[in-house]
Amino acid sequence: MAPQMGLAMNKLMIFVMDPIADINFKKDSTLAIAQAAQAAGWPLAYAELSDLFIENGNAFADVQALTVFDDAKHWFELGERHTLALGSEHAIMMRKDPPFDSPFLYATHILQRAATAGALVVNNPQSLRDCNEKLFATQFPDCCPPLLVSNNLAKLRAFHQKHNDVIFKPLDGMGGSGIFRCKQSDSNLASIIEVLTDNGTDYIMAQKFIPAISAGDKRILMINGEPVEYALARIPADGELRGNLAAGGQGVAQPLTARDKEIASRVGPTLRAKGLFFVGLDVIGDYLTEINVTSPTCIREIDAAYSTNIGPRLISAIDEAFLSKKR
Structure with a gap:
C-alpha cells in the first residue's frame, strides 16, 4: 500500500x-x-x-x-x-x-x-507565464527561420507573397493542432488567415516552410540549460505535414548534430537564468521552431534507444538546486 x-x-x-x-x-x-x-x-x-x-x-x-x-x-x-x-x-x-x-x-x-x-x-512559474512556447523561440532570431507574428491580415498575406510556401499556426496550440501549410497558389490562403486570426483579432505565427520536416521535427531535451546528447526526430506519417507524435509521427532517436548543439548552446544560458530546468527545444533542419516549457515529453523514447537516464539526470539537477536553496 x-x-x-x-x-x-x-x-x-x-x-x-x-x-x-x-x-x-x-x-x-x-x-x-x-x-x-x-x-x-x-x-x-x-x-x-x-x-x-x-x-x-x-x-x-x-x-x-x-x-x-x-x-x-x-x-x-x-x-x-x-x-x-x-x-x-x-x-x-x-x-x-x-x-x-x-x-x-x-x-x-x-x-x-x-x-x-x-x-x-x-x-x-513566472517563466511559465512569460515564455509562450512559440513566441519564446523568437528571442533567438539567429536560430529561427523567417517568421512573422501578427494579427494583421495584410501583413500575413504579404509574408506569404514574399516566401511563397508558409506555415500558419496559432500561438496557443499543442500537438500540431491548427497548423496549416499554404503554398504559392493556395486558394485557401485568405480563409485560413481569417479563421486562425478570428478575422484579425488573434495573433498567429507565419513561418517559412522548412522542407527538412521530411527528416523529422527534432525534440532536444534540456536539463538546467544543458542538452541531452540525443534527440527524438518525429517523422511525419505519409501524406502528413506534422511530425508530432500526437499527429501520428514516428519517433526516431538520433545523436545531436553540430547545429543542434549550437542552438542548445545559444538558448541554454537563458533557460538557466529563467529557472527553466526541463525544456524541450523543437528543431527542424537547422532551425529552432518552438521552446516547450510546460511539460516536455519524449524521455521514454530517447531512453529506450540510448539508455540516457534522463529522469535520474533531471532529479540530480533538482537535488542540487534544492540543497542550494537551503544553504
Whole structure:
C-alpha cells in the first residue's frame, strides 16, 4: 500500500499533473520523472490543478502520498488526502499539459506564492507565464527561420507573397493542432488567415516552410540549460505535414548534430537564468521552431534507444538546486 502522509513532512516532491490514472504508461515523461525521484529517495505526493489554492495569502495544496511502480497494469498508488502549506521543504513539479488556459495561468500565480515561501518549483512559474512556447523561440532570431507574428491580415498575406510556401499556426496550440501549410497558389490562403486570426483579432505565427520536416521535427531535451546528447526526430506519417507524435509521427532517436548543439548552446544560458530546468527545444533542419516549457515529453523514447537516464539526470539537477536553496 502507499505510505500514509501526515500534514507535516520534511523533504517532499509534489507532482502537479493531469489525472495519473489516464496517462500512457509506456510514453509518459512525468511518470518517468516520478520513478526517478522515488528511486533517488524523494517521498512523492500527487495533486491536480484544482487542488491548489491560496488562503489568507499563503499557498496550499490538497495532496495525496504517491507511490509509483514500473508496472503497465499498476503504475501508482495514492494515500489519503491532506492539506499542505507549500514552502521550503517542497520541490514542486508543474507537469500539467497545455493548453495554457485561465486555470493554468492562475495555478502559476499560486505556485509563485509557493516559490516565495521557499518551495523549488520546476519550471519557474513566472517563466511559465512569460515564455509562450512559440513566441519564446523568437528571442533567438539567429536560430529561427523567417517568421512573422501578427494579427494583421495584410501583413500575413504579404509574408506569404514574399516566401511563397508558409506555415500558419496559432500561438496557443499543442500537438500540431491548427497548423496549416499554404503554398504559392493556395486558394485557401485568405480563409485560413481569417479563421486562425478570428478575422484579425488573434495573433498567429507565419513561418517559412522548412522542407527538412521530411527528416523529422527534432525534440532536444534540456536539463538546467544543458542538452541531452540525443534527440527524438518525429517523422511525419505519409501524406502528413506534422511530425508530432500526437499527429501520428514516428519517433526516431538520433545523436545531436553540430547545429543542434549550437542552438542548445545559444538558448541554454537563458533557460538557466529563467529557472527553466526541463525544456524541450523543437528543431527542424537547422532551425529552432518552438521552446516547450510546460511539460516536455519524449524521455521514454530517447531512453529506450540510448539508455540516457534522463529522469535520474533531471532529479540530480533538482537535488542540487534544492540543497542550494537551503544553504
